Amino acid sequence: MVFFRSKLVLVAALLLAGAFGTLTWRLYHTDQALSEKIALLEQDIREAEEQNRQLSKLVEYFSTPDHLEKEARARFNLKKPDEEVLVIPSPAPLPDPTPSPIVMETKSKFSFDTVADFLRKLLSRSTRTETKANIDEN
Numbered sequence: 001m002v003f004f005r006s007k008l009v010l011v012a013a014l015l016l017a018g019a020f021g022t023l024t025w026r027l028y029h030t031d032q033a034l035s036e037k038i039a040l041l042e043q044d045i046r047e048a049e050e051q052n053r054q055l056s057k058l059v060e061y062f063s064t065p066d067h068l069e070k071e072a073r074a075r076f077n078l079k080k081p082d083e084e085v086l087v088i089p090s091p092a093p094l095p096d097p098t099p100s101p102i103v104m105e106t107k108s109k110f111s112f113d114t115v116a117d118f119l120r121k122l123l124s125r126s127t128r129t130e131t132k133a134n135i136d137e138n
């Protein structure tokens with residue numbers, strides 16, 4: 001029993017237990033994620049099968065001669081050779097009223113003229129100052 005009292009063996013056993021625990025934890029979470037994906041895919045399969053059943057019923061319905069005749073009459077204005085058709089014209093649609101363009105005039109508080117006047121005054125002051133400075137230097 002001296003073998004199990006060694007510190008090296010104890011550390012190795014703890015490392016192995018930790019590694020085994022970590023691997024088990026990772027496998028558990030991977031299994032949970034895959035189970036969720038499988039459940040979602042199974043739900044998608046059930047929905048696709050239901051949609052397939054509905055489409056099969058529609059194909060059967062649209063394939064019947066009665067339905068084909070009904071659709072040919074409605075969509076293509078077809079008739080049987082010995083049949084007379086009464087056509088009732090629909091009233092002419094009223095023209096859509098053309099809306100008049102809406103013109104909105106807004107007066108802005110900011111005006112280009114105001115800025116231009118300000119810049120002119122500023123430049124005229126600076127040129128006057130420069131001119132006075134040039135005269136004083138001479």
